[in-house]
Amino acid sequence: MTKEIEQFAQLGIGEALTAALLEYGISTPSPIQAEAIPYILEGRDVLAQSQTGTGKTLAYLLPLLQRIDPDKKESQVLVIAPTQELAMQIVREGEKYGASLGIGTIGLIGGASAARQVEKLRQRPHLVVGTPGRLRELLSTRKLKLHEVRTIVLDEADQIFQMGGADDVRSLLKGALRDRQLIFLSATLGPDVRALADREMKDPVDVGIEPEQKLVKLTQHLYFECQQRDRIDTLRRIVRHYNPERAIVFVNQADTIAEVEAKLNHLGLEARTLYGDSDKVTRATVLSQFRAGKFRLLVATDVAARGLDIPGLELVVHLDPASDSEHYVHRAGRTGRMGRKGLSISIVTDRQAFIMRKFSRELGTEIEERAMYEGAVLDPAEAEERRSGGSRRTPKGPSAGRGTGTKAPAKPGRSAASASGSEAGIQAGGNAAGRSGAAGGTSSDAAASALRPKSAAKPAGRGPKGSKKQPNKDKGAPKWLKEKRTPQDPS
Structure with a gap:
């Protein structure tokens, strides 16, 4: 023996x-x-x-x-x-x-x-x-x-x-x-x-065996925060990053499950659905094909959370957060079975993040936040630091842009031409700060001129040094009339 x-x-x-x-x-x-x-x-x-x-x-x-x-x-x-x-x-x-x-x-x-x-x-x-x-x-x-x-x-x-x-x-x-x-x-x-x-x-x-420890210790628990409209794209990035052979994606409402399946298939992620209203033959067929590896993602409601044993299931994703900690336990329990490692990931909005902290307290298990940056899964602080370090900030003050060739970006919705016209209007009013800004923004004006179509009408009024003089009709006009005729910043 x-x-x-x-x-x-x-x-x-x-x-x-x-x-x-x-x-x-x-x-x-x-x-x-x-x-x-x-x-x-x-x-x-x-x-x-x-x-x-x-x-x-x-x-x-x-x-x-x-x-x-x-x-x-x-x-x-x-x-x-x-x-x-x-x-x-x-x-x-x-x-x-x-x-x-x-x-x-x-x-x-x-x-x-x-x-x-x-x-x-x-x-x-x-x-x-x-x-x-x-x-x-x-x-x-x-x-x-x-x-x-x-x-x-x-x-x-x-x-x-x-x-x-x-x-x-x-x-x-x-x-x-x-x-x-x-x-x-x-x-x-x-x-x-x-x-x-x-x-x-x-x-x-x-x-x-350790009934107070409701989750298997070998399973890692993470959550990603995103906008509601970005949930499917976040799911796509998670699947691409971890690249599991099979994964279960949990949703809360049966009436949204077909939409999720369609979007995932459109993105090239083979997906099928499993929910309570399916007939017995359909459900049995879907599970059999999933176990056999015929498709990659099983989109399911909580009906699939109890007792299913999918050999080698590497990943569970909660596209909708579980309704309570007990449902979370049974969803997450589909992975990391019988001594194997597993991964449970929740996708939440900023208003749902408190649910993860609540589950963590109730289950005595750390559920860690993660963020994605350039395809890497990082701690949120590290991801933010990389984002900040990846874009050069423009110095503030009269010396901005001097000697470096750095150009301050225009505000969203504001064209380079309109920004140049606004500076001309400030100079026509005799504003000293405007003159200082124009001196420091020479490279911006040059870039705006290069981007401006040749047929575009140039703004009237006194501009930076080297610009054309005002039309003859403004000769001898009072100062207030000249300012009134200066084009205004459309922003």
């Missing part, structure tokens, strides 16, 4: 399951698996809290597969999941590790044919996985029977409650045996879940 097999064997996992784990590259149990597996094998009620991406699914699935009796043709384990995606992911894991043991698995989710599901239920699968609504529907029509179910699992328990599945869960618990084993798992356990545990569980074991 190898050292790897011994680690799982010491937890009580049999050789057949351990061999299957090694076949899929899992040689060492994660901390949450090492802590939870022995209690679940004993049949204890378990309340488990651990960061997303730490292997919670196998923490309960391995010992439950170990306890299932394949010779009994009856449903023995029920797993309730909040979303279709998570439910089908659990089904795949159940089939992957249970097939060699002769264990049958079924997925019961909304959006799929209920008639086909009922037909499969007649085969009495050992492991039943489903979403709350469809499970309750089949229970009410007596197509799903729970009188033989010995264990009920609530995966992502707090999300089930947030999505309105509390009544469905209570109905399912009533339909099961009174002495059933209960297992509740989540990255965050809210008061509703704990209240249900207090009411339904018997002497539960509370397990968790």
Whole structure:
């Protein structure tokens, strides 16, 4: 027996399951698996809290597969999941590790044919996985029977409650045996879940690896500030800079998701969408293609945030900031899974920056601000310093521009010709400061003359030295009339 097999064997996992784990590259149990597996094998009620991406699914699935009796043709384990995606992911894991043991698995989710599901239920699968609504529907029509179910699992328990599945869960618990084993798992356990545990569980074991540390330590958390109109361009620059093979882009509103997808594809960033209103076949196809690397960016609402395990996902981008810190935890948890490094980036406006500071305080994790300058990701202070150092400032005062050839830029919307005309008007009024400015602005006037079209009419009135004299009609006119006829600065 190898050292790897011994680690799982010491937890009580049999050789057949351990061999299957090694076949899929899992040689060492994660901390949450090492802590939870022995209690679940004993049949204890378990309340488990651990960061997303730490292997919670196998923490309960391995010992439950170990306890299932394949010779009994009856449903023995029920797993309730909040979303279709998570439910089908659990089904795949159940089939992957249970097939060699002769264990049958079924997925019961909304959006799929209920008639086909009922037909499969007649085969009495050992492991039943489903979403709350469809499970309750089949229970009410007596197509799903729970009188033989010995264990009920609530995966992502707090999300089930947030999505309105509390009544469905209570109905399912009533339909099961009174002495059933209960297992509740989540990255965050809210008061509703704990209240249900207090009411339904018997002497539960509370397990968790650093539950106060809700985010995986190997994931880096950053945010970039920009104008609302520049969000897509900022996203483009982030993707170009970090160059991930795959990334998830989260948005808050389903009615904007198609627009974001269209803009990203227009920029050459292959993108597809995933949201709650998609039918089951479309969602399954999109996820399958994303896992296979057929496109680069998955634009999704929070329906994709819970339980999805995308191998090698390097980057998560919050195009809209998460609604609260718990949603941020589950979004960010899609990257940096099972000991791998990850990166979570939020794009916010100046009015949304406080949200990042709030999340940082609530989660006890540093979320650092970054800025982009000339393709580099920098600390904001360093980026500002480079911007300032990259443009030469014009000296102020009468000596401005002397001996250096430096030209003070004209104000926005003001042409060089109009600026020259304004200086001429100041001289005609006999303003000393105007004369000083004209002396120091000789190079500007020369540049303006060079840029001025030959056919353009030159301003009347006395200009800098060397300019043409006033027209004869102004000879002998009073000083106030000459000033009145001097062209005014259009700015």
